[in-house]
Structures are given as C-alpha cells and as structure tokens.
Amino acid sequence: MAEVGLAAFSSIVSEGSKTLFKPIIRQVSYLFxxxxxxxxxxxxxxxxxxxxxxxxxxxxxxxxxxxxxxxxxxxxxxxxxxxxxxxxxxxxxxxxxxxxxxxxxxxxxxxxxxxxxxxxxxxxxxxxxxxxxxxxxxxxxRPTPRSTGHIQAKDCEAFDSRMKVFQDVVEAAKDDKLNIIGVYGMGGVGKTTLVKQVAKQVMEDKSFDKVVMAEVTQTPDQQKIQDKLAFDLGMEFGLNESTFQKAYRLCERLKKEKKVLIILDNIWTKLELDAVGIPYGDVEKERKDDESGCTIILTSRNRDLLEKDMKSQKNFLIEVLSKDEALQLFECIVGDSAKTSAIQPIADEIVERCEGLPVALSTIANALKSKSLDFWKDALYRLRSSNAREIHGMRANVFTSIELSYNLLEIEEAKSLFLLCGLYSEGHAIQVPSLLRYGMGLCLFENVYKLEEARSRVHTLIDILKASCLLSDGDAEDEVKMHDIIHVVAVSIATEKLMFNIPNVADLEKKMEEIIQEDPIAISLPHRDIEVLPERLQCPRLDLFLLFTKGDGSFPISMQMSDLFFEGTEGLKVLDFTGIHFSSLPSSLGRLTSLQTLCLHWCELEDIAIVGQLKKLEILSFRDSDIKELPLEIGLLTRLSLLDLSDCWSLEVIAPNVISKLSRLEELYMGGSFSQWDKVEGGSNARLDELKELSKLTTLEIHVRDAEILPQDLVLMELERYRICIGKKWDSWSVKSETSRFMKLHWLEKVSILLRMKLLLKRTEDLYLSKLKGVQNVVHELDDGEGFPRLNRLQVKDCYEILQIVGSVGRDNIRCKVFPLLESLSLTNLINLETICDSPLTEDHSFINLRIIKVKACEKLKHLFSFSMAKNLLRLQKAEVDYCENLEMIVGKC
Structure with missing residues (x-):
C-alpha cells in the first residue's frame, strides 16, 4: 500500500518539475x-x-x-x-x-x-x-631487513675485525668521488662474504638502483662474466652473439642505470673492463648527484694488481681472524662440545693450526661437530703428522686443515666425488648431471645400477660435501661451486692419486709427456687454449679424460687430433670433449672397448658412425652439438642407458629402428632437437611407435611437431620425469626445480588428438598451453573434469576460444578437487575468457595452494575470482592484473 502511495505521489509531478521535487521524493521515500x-x-x-x-x-x-x-x-x-x-x-x-x-x-x-x-x-x-x-x-x-649498522650475517660470522672494514667499504661505495674500490686479502679470508654483505647493505639503503656481481677467477672467462652481469640486470644475449657484441650491449645497458654497483670478485690478473662491457669512465672525474655512472668493487689477493693494473682509488685489507674470533667461529659451528674440559685443549690447538682463516675453520669444524672424543683426538693427530704446504700463497697449516676435512669424510664415494669436482676449472660451475654421468662411467657408486638411483646418490653425496663446507650452491639449477682455496686442495689431493688437472701451460705437449710418465688414472684439460694434442695418449691405466676448450661458447674450436691418439689407452671409461670441431673422429676411438660414458658437447660432428663400435657404452651425449644424422650404427649400442641429443638443432635424420633397439634406455633427451618423426624428405625417419619398445624408460624429453602422428596407445605411464612439447615449435620455457613433469601444447588445431595424452596430462606438474584451437574449457576438455590433481603451475597464452579455465557441463556445481596443488596461474591474451571458474566449487581443497596469479590482456573478464574460489585462497600472495579493461571487481558470483 505504501508503494502505491509513493507511486501516486510521483505520478502527479510533471516531468519538468521532477528535478525540483527529487529531494522531496527521496524524503518521502524514507517513510514509504x-x-x-x-x-x-x-x-x-x-x-x-x-x-x-x-x-x-x-x-x-x-x-x-x-x-x-x-x-x-x-x-x-x-x-x-x-x-x-x-x-x-x-x-x-x-x-x-x-x-x-x-x-x-x-x-x-x-x-x-x-x-x-x-x-x-x-x-x-x-x-x-x-x-x-x-x-x-x-x-x-616481504620486509627488507632493518639495517643495524653492521654486517647482516649469522652470529658465527659477525666479527669486530670485519665491522670497521665493512662500514668503510659501504661508505666508499656511496662516495661519488670514487669509481673503483679494492678489497684484498689472502685466499679464504672472507673477501667474497664481505662484499656480498656490502651489496646487501647498499640496496637496503637504496644507495644504488642495481647491484650486479660476477666472479673472475684465475683463468678469466669473459663470456661467463658478461653472462652473469647480464643475468643480474635481467638481460638476455642471443645464442650467436660474440663477446664484442655482448660487451657493446652490456655497456649500453649499464649506462641506462642511474647508479649501479658492479662487484668483480676474485681477480688474479689485469682485466680489461671495456672489453667486458663495463663503462668505468674517467676515474679522476667527480660525479654529480644526478649523473649516471658505475661504481666498481674489485676483490683480489694482490693489492698491487688492484692499484697498478686496475687503477683502484681506495683499497681495504681484510685480515685473518684474531685468535678469539677464530675460536668463536669454531665453537659456534661445533657447539658446546668444544667447551668440555676434555675437548677444549684439542679445539684450541686445531683452531691455532687454521691460522685465522674462516674457510679452514669452517671446513674442519663441520667435520668435527657431533663427533666423539676419540674422533677429535685422531683429527688432531692427523693434523700434527701432516706436512704443512704453501700453495698459491696459502698459509702453512691451512692446506692440512682442509685436507683433514676431506680425510674425515666417512663415505668413500663422497671423497671420490670431491676429487671429480677438483678436475673442473677453478671458479667454473660444476654441473651436477655431468658428475652423475662421470660417476656412472667410473662405477663410482656402490650397488647402484640404474640412473634414477644414481641421481639420488649424487644429490646425497653433494649434500654431504656441502655440510662439510667442501662444496656450496651454484648460481643456477643443477650446479655447485667450490671455493678457490678448497679447489687448490682438491687438485693437490687428486694429483697425489694420479688424477691431473692440467693448467694452461705454455708447452702443453711437454707437460702431457711428463704426466704420461706418471701413468695417470684421470686427466682433465678444463677451459684451455689448445690447438694440438700429442700424437698418442698412451696411458694404459687412464679411466677418465676431459677436454673443455676455452672458446666463447658461440662456435667450436678446430683442433688437430691424430688418428692414433687413443692408442695405448684402451681401458678408458669416461671421455668428454666439449667445444671442438671434428672433421672426423679419430679412428682409434673405436679401440676404446671399455668406454662407458662418452660426451661430445658443443662440437661440430660429421661422421659419427665409429661410435657404434663402443659396445660397452652406457651413456652417450651429443648435447648442443652440430650433428645432422644419427646413423644406424648407434642401434648397436644395446647397453645404452642414456642418450642425450638435447639442442642438436641440425639433427633431422634418425634411421628407423635405431631407437627401438636401445632396449635398456632409461633416459632419452631430445628437447630442442629432432622433431621430424616418421617422415623426412626423400625417405623415412624414426617413428614415435619405437618409444613403446623402451620398457625401462623413466625420463623423456621430446618435441612432436605433428600431433596427428601420436600413437593411440602412447601412454608412457612409468615415466618419472618428462618434458614434452607437442605442436609446431619448441620454445624454451622456464620450469621450477621442484617439479619434474612438464608438457607444452603449442599451436594445435585438433585438440581431440590429445585424448591419447590425457594420462600424461593427469600426472603433469607444469603445463603450458599456447595457441590451441577447439578448447573452451581447460579442465573439462583436457582433463575429463578431474581437475589436474598434480599440476603445480599452469600457463595459458593466446588461446582465443577459451571461455573459462574451470567449468562443468550444464553449469552444475563442480564436485571434484580442482587444481589442489596449483601454486602459479598465468593467463595471457585470452580475448574471450569470461571467467576463471564459471560454476560453484564444492571441494574446499580446490585452488588451496595458489600463491601467484597473473592475468594480462583478457578483455572480457569481469571478475577475477568467484566467491566459491576466493574462499579457498588462503595462501595467495600475489595477484597481477594488466590490460583487462572490463574487469569490474576482484570477487564475483559463482
């Protein structure tokens, strides 16, 4: 009745008077x-x-x-x-x-x-x-740590002797009158640790817009330095860019930063900064506050090198720890056991023998913590009985303290792996997959016969070496590093065991003759300038031979290698050539009948048929090599457990029935490589059906251009890890280290053929969808509505027909768990996407682990989350939305 009264009142008001009476109507509406x-x-x-x-x-x-x-x-x-x-x-x-x-x-x-x-x-x-x-x-x-005016380090490392130097270096870095600053001290004293803390402090203080850092090492690798600086700046170089081109681009990029701090760690010889691409300008010139420029911090063992060759304007010495500080560090690591009356005097003497070097104190303390009194006594006895050696300026007793940490390793396999790491070049990253392949070839791992078991063993041994401070984390995934002081010790111990890491000597042939006389069991020539090798190797006891040319990574180096080179070395088990142009492989290679691991990386290879003679070969890798054809002879390697053809861009021909004959194959890597399955111009090629014969396969990386040739029953359910790209193009895409099963579906026109891959999709942890046709609902059409139970990350891009990511037939409630493990969701350029989830979710575990969502250029999207989806987002940390013009709200209906 009240509504009728109000309507009657409104009806008697003329249209022209409505504006005048609008406030009155509103007041009356409060009553009715x-x-x-x-x-x-x-x-x-x-x-x-x-x-x-x-x-x-x-x-x-x-x-x-x-x-x-x-x-x-x-x-x-x-x-x-x-x-x-x-x-x-x-x-x-x-x-x-x-x-x-x-x-x-x-x-x-x-x-x-x-x-x-x-x-x-x-x-x-x-x-x-x-x-x-x-x-x-x-x-x-995420809050930045508050500055406390001293080094932000663990209590074990925050020493008074470091505070003054730390503060002085920070102030020098902020001084506009200084371009190049030096930090020097003996090896292992803590130069790297200090400059990293300086970098952290100046970023917290916002004194610099960018901080970049690279290690130079005793044998500088200009390309490696450029790549690391570019990585820190967010740059990417082209695959075939020369060091000169990289230097130009890097210089131009650094000039665009208003204030950037560049740290070059561990310099041994003069480094031409302009050749690297570092614009250091006139060091005498005072910079104005608004002027862009680079401040450079250099670390070295040699003050004269910093002052005379690198023109540093101010230098800071880091000295060894005082006796009290050394004892403090040692006791902090080993715990209260060092303070007991029985162990205290032993600890005091051990600390004294480490001579104040943090690297020596850390390694031996980690070896002794949680050990019994007898273990401590034995360790001290070994230190007393060892001959102190001075190597590369290393103080007396430092060598023996690190050597003792090696000797105290309780697992012989860990010792062997440590010595393998010593065969790498000082300062270079150590590739974990290579350690696995070398270790398998040398039968290093006891009672391990499968690659999957070996992988677990290698990671366990690396953890043991890290716990003893003999190894540390690398800059990239599947890499580790070794401190240069520890590397010197590793090389020395390995040499005693007839495992030689040969330096870049002037007369390599003479040096090789000397080593051959020692009857070695391992020879490594890492990152050396090599043009000619001896005519014959003639090392009957040799198990391992590694040769990595220096190069710049863009092209292999031509090298003269005699056909007789491997004569007298028939017992060789592991061979790795990296970065070499072979017009033909030496004929004596076929005599290596005991060879179990052969790696030919970054090589130019023509005729490789001779490899088929290596009947005991178990691991064969041509990664990144220029190889056009995999010949029939490879099918004779019936003991092969790993074949790596990754990034062999020129590979177009694999003879039929070669792969299927490798019945023991456990791991097959063909990512960024061969994709012409079934047919090739003028003949036939390997078929995908052949993969079904590989019953032991646990790891697979392949690219299938033509999805129509996928076999109906290609299930491969036993795969532990895979990286599969189906579609026109293999693009590298970033993956998370925690996940091991990736799939990319790219530029497909008939998604119905993916029904054959649904079992793999259900086990996939990282999925990339791009330019798919015929898909409107991701979960319903690609996963039978089961919700991708194992997916950790999903990227969907340029799929113009997709209407929703999650939906149900008839818009009923979705009763399955949808994306229960998904952590990252990225949706880009889905121009018809209406909603992420179009029906109510009844399962509380749907989307429960989602942490990051990024949505870009989804024009029709009106809300980001449905109510039923949003209530589960308990772990959401980041949401980015760009160029979604019609987005009205974050949370909407459904």
Whole structure:
C-alpha cells in the first residue's frame, strides 16, 4: 500500500518539475520504502562481510609468513569492524522499534521509521563504498631487513675485525668521488662474504638502483662474466652473439642505470673492463648527484694488481681472524662440545693450526661437530703428522686443515666425488648431471645400477660435501661451486692419486709427456687454449679424460687430433670433449672397448658412425652439438642407458629402428632437437611407435611437431620425469626445480588428438598451453573434469576460444578437487575468457595452494575470482592484473 502511495505521489509531478521535487521524493521515500532501505543495508553488510573475509584470510597467512601488512589494508579492516559493530548493528537492532505503532496501534510510528530509514540508506551507501575500497591486489609485502649498522650475517660470522672494514667499504661505495674500490686479502679470508654483505647493505639503503656481481677467477672467462652481469640486470644475449657484441650491449645497458654497483670478485690478473662491457669512465672525474655512472668493487689477493693494473682509488685489507674470533667461529659451528674440559685443549690447538682463516675453520669444524672424543683426538693427530704446504700463497697449516676435512669424510664415494669436482676449472660451475654421468662411467657408486638411483646418490653425496663446507650452491639449477682455496686442495689431493688437472701451460705437449710418465688414472684439460694434442695418449691405466676448450661458447674450436691418439689407452671409461670441431673422429676411438660414458658437447660432428663400435657404452651425449644424422650404427649400442641429443638443432635424420633397439634406455633427451618423426624428405625417419619398445624408460624429453602422428596407445605411464612439447615449435620455457613433469601444447588445431595424452596430462606438474584451437574449457576438455590433481603451475597464452579455465557441463556445481596443488596461474591474451571458474566449487581443497596469479590482456573478464574460489585462497600472495579493461571487481558470483 505504501508503494502505491509513493507511486501516486510521483505520478502527479510533471516531468519538468521532477528535478525540483527529487529531494522531496527521496524524503518521502524514507517513510514509504523504509523496509527496502533496511533490506539493502542488510545486503550491503552481508557483502561487506564476504569482502572482509576475503581480505582477512590472506592477511592471516601473510602474518604467519612474517610478511608486513600494508597500512591501507589494516586501516580498511579496522574501518569495516567499526562500521559493522557500530553503525550497522545499531540501525539493524533498532528495526523492531520502528515497527511499533503509535496512537494505540492506529498508525505506524512515522518519526522512528523516517529516521531509521534515512540512517539505513546512508549506512548502505557507506557499506557499498567500503566494499569497493576493499579490492586489494595484494595485502602484504616481504620486509627488507632493518639495517643495524653492521654486517647482516649469522652470529658465527659477525666479527669486530670485519665491522670497521665493512662500514668503510659501504661508505666508499656511496662516495661519488670514487669509481673503483679494492678489497684484498689472502685466499679464504672472507673477501667474497664481505662484499656480498656490502651489496646487501647498499640496496637496503637504496644507495644504488642495481647491484650486479660476477666472479673472475684465475683463468678469466669473459663470456661467463658478461653472462652473469647480464643475468643480474635481467638481460638476455642471443645464442650467436660474440663477446664484442655482448660487451657493446652490456655497456649500453649499464649506462641506462642511474647508479649501479658492479662487484668483480676474485681477480688474479689485469682485466680489461671495456672489453667486458663495463663503462668505468674517467676515474679522476667527480660525479654529480644526478649523473649516471658505475661504481666498481674489485676483490683480489694482490693489492698491487688492484692499484697498478686496475687503477683502484681506495683499497681495504681484510685480515685473518684474531685468535678469539677464530675460536668463536669454531665453537659456534661445533657447539658446546668444544667447551668440555676434555675437548677444549684439542679445539684450541686445531683452531691455532687454521691460522685465522674462516674457510679452514669452517671446513674442519663441520667435520668435527657431533663427533666423539676419540674422533677429535685422531683429527688432531692427523693434523700434527701432516706436512704443512704453501700453495698459491696459502698459509702453512691451512692446506692440512682442509685436507683433514676431506680425510674425515666417512663415505668413500663422497671423497671420490670431491676429487671429480677438483678436475673442473677453478671458479667454473660444476654441473651436477655431468658428475652423475662421470660417476656412472667410473662405477663410482656402490650397488647402484640404474640412473634414477644414481641421481639420488649424487644429490646425497653433494649434500654431504656441502655440510662439510667442501662444496656450496651454484648460481643456477643443477650446479655447485667450490671455493678457490678448497679447489687448490682438491687438485693437490687428486694429483697425489694420479688424477691431473692440467693448467694452461705454455708447452702443453711437454707437460702431457711428463704426466704420461706418471701413468695417470684421470686427466682433465678444463677451459684451455689448445690447438694440438700429442700424437698418442698412451696411458694404459687412464679411466677418465676431459677436454673443455676455452672458446666463447658461440662456435667450436678446430683442433688437430691424430688418428692414433687413443692408442695405448684402451681401458678408458669416461671421455668428454666439449667445444671442438671434428672433421672426423679419430679412428682409434673405436679401440676404446671399455668406454662407458662418452660426451661430445658443443662440437661440430660429421661422421659419427665409429661410435657404434663402443659396445660397452652406457651413456652417450651429443648435447648442443652440430650433428645432422644419427646413423644406424648407434642401434648397436644395446647397453645404452642414456642418450642425450638435447639442442642438436641440425639433427633431422634418425634411421628407423635405431631407437627401438636401445632396449635398456632409461633416459632419452631430445628437447630442442629432432622433431621430424616418421617422415623426412626423400625417405623415412624414426617413428614415435619405437618409444613403446623402451620398457625401462623413466625420463623423456621430446618435441612432436605433428600431433596427428601420436600413437593411440602412447601412454608412457612409468615415466618419472618428462618434458614434452607437442605442436609446431619448441620454445624454451622456464620450469621450477621442484617439479619434474612438464608438457607444452603449442599451436594445435585438433585438440581431440590429445585424448591419447590425457594420462600424461593427469600426472603433469607444469603445463603450458599456447595457441590451441577447439578448447573452451581447460579442465573439462583436457582433463575429463578431474581437475589436474598434480599440476603445480599452469600457463595459458593466446588461446582465443577459451571461455573459462574451470567449468562443468550444464553449469552444475563442480564436485571434484580442482587444481589442489596449483601454486602459479598465468593467463595471457585470452580475448574471450569470461571467467576463471564459471560454476560453484564444492571441494574446499580446490585452488588451496595458489600463491601467484597473473592475468594480462583478457578483455572480457569481469571478475577475477568467484566467491566459491576466493574462499579457498588462503595462501595467495600475489595477484597481477594488466590490460583487462572490463574487469569490474576482484570477487564475483559463482
């Protein structure tokens, strides 16, 4: 009746007078539409409650992670609480009072109704505004450590003797009058640790826009230095760019930074900065505050090198630790056991013999912690009985302290792996896959016969060496590093065991003759300038031979190698040639009947048929080599367990039935390589069907251009790890180290053929979808609606027909767990994407692990999350949305 009255009142107002009477109409509406205003307030309060929950959950999770909450988020939550518990609650509670009648029930209480209705309308508007203000893309941030005025290091490493030097270097780095600063001290004293802390401090202080760092080493690799600096700057070089081109691009990039700190660690000889691409300018010139420029910090063992050759303007000496500091570091690592009356005097003498060097103290302390008194006594006895050696300026007793850490390794396999690492060039990354392949060829791992078992064993041994401070993490995945002091010790110990790492000597042929007389068991020529080798190797006991040419990585080096080179070396088990141009492989290679591991990386290879004579070969790798054909003879290698053809871009021909004959194959790598399955111009090629004959296969990387040739029953369910690209083009795509099963579906026109791969898709951990046709619903059409139970990361790009990522037939509730393990979701250029999830989720574990979501150029997307999806996002840390012009809200219906 009230609504009719209001309508009648409005109808008598002319159109021309509506503007004049609009305020009056609104006031009257407070009397006749009070229930509508109350209901609208309740609805807005309910929506506000939903929004508050969506904000509070990630806030709680972020707090548990130690992150800090943005002030605006905290203020919004407080405002919501004040509104809900104060204004809104008061109005809703007064609703009963307004319903009471006056004049003994003859008419409504118009005054109360008017006041309450007006308050409700105002409060509903305020609630709606709060809902709108609660659309936070992120609620928290990872705080930077607060500066405490000293080195931000573990308590074990924060010494008074380092504080003054640290502070002085930080101040020098900030001084606009200084371009080049030197830090020097003996090997193992802690130069690298200190400059890393300086880098951290100046970034916290925002003194520099960028900090980049590269290790130079005793044998500088210009390309490696350039690549590391570029990586830190977010640059990428082309595959075939020369060092000159890289230097130019790097220089131009560095000039664009207003203030950049460049750290070049471990310099042994003069380094031409301009050849690397570092613009250091006139060192005498004072820079203005608004002028761009580079500040360079150099570390070296030699002050004269810094001053005279590198023109450093100010140099800082890092000395060894004092006796008290050395004991403090040692006791911090070994724990309270060093303070017992029985062990204390032993600990004191051991510390004294380490002569204040942190690297020596750390290695021996880690070897002794948690050991018995007898173990400590034996360690001291060994130190006393060892001959102190001075190598490359290493102080007396330092060698023996590190050697003792090696001797105290309780597992012989760990010792062997340590010596293998010593065969690499000092300062260069040590590739874990190579250690595995060498170790298998040398039968280093006891009672290990399968590659999967060997991989686990290698990682276990590396952890043991890291725990003893004999190895450290590398800069990239599947790499480790060795401190240069420890590398010197490793080389020396290996030499005693007739395992030779040959330096870049002037007369290599003479040096090789000397070593051959020693009857060696291993020879390594890592990253050397080599043009000619001896005519014959003639090392009957030789098990391993490694030769890595220096090169710049863009092209192999031509080398003269006699056909007789391997005569007298028939017992060789591991052979690795990297970066060499072979017009033909030496004919004596066929005599290596004991060879088990053969690696020919970054080589130019023509006729490789002779490899088929190596009947005991178990591991064969042509990674990154220029090879056009895999001949029939490779099929004779029936003991082969690993074949690596990764990134052999020229490989177009694999003879039929070669792969299928390799029945013992456990790992097959063909990523970025051969893709012409079944047919090749003028003949036939290997078939995908041949993979079905490889019953022991656990690892597979392949590219299949033509999805139509996929066999109906190609399941490969036993694969432990795989990287499979199906479609027109193999592009490298980033993968997470924690995951091991990747698939890329790229530029496919008939997705129905992927029904054959659905079992693999269900086990996939990292999935990349690009330019697919015929797919509207990712989960329903590619996974039978099972929700991708193992997927960790999903990237979808340029799929123009996709309407939703998750949906159900008939828009019923989705009852399965959808993406229960998914951590990262990236959606790019999905121009018809309407919603991520178009139906309510009934499973609480759907999307529960999602941490990162990135959405870009999805024009039709109106909301990011549905309500049923958003309530599960307890771990969400980051949400990025770009160029989504029609996005109206973060959380919407469904």
């Amino acid at each position: 539409k009070y229930q509508s205003y109350i209901d609208e307030l309740k609805n807005q309060v309910r929506q506000l409650g939903y929004k508050r929950e969506m904000v509070q959950q990630p806030v709680n999770q972020a707090s548990l992670q130690g992150d800090e909450i943005y002030e605006g988020v905290t203020n919004w939550l407080n405002s919501v609480d004040e509104f809900s518990e104060g204004v809104a609650k008061s109005i809703i509670d007064d609703e009963d009072r307004a319903k009471k009648s006056c004049f003994k029930g003859l008419c409504p209480n118009l005054i109360s109704r008017y006041k309450l209705s007006k308050q409700a309308a105002t409060a509903a508007e305020a609630a709606a505004n709060l809902v709108g203000e609660g659309n936070f893309s992120n609620v928290s941030f």
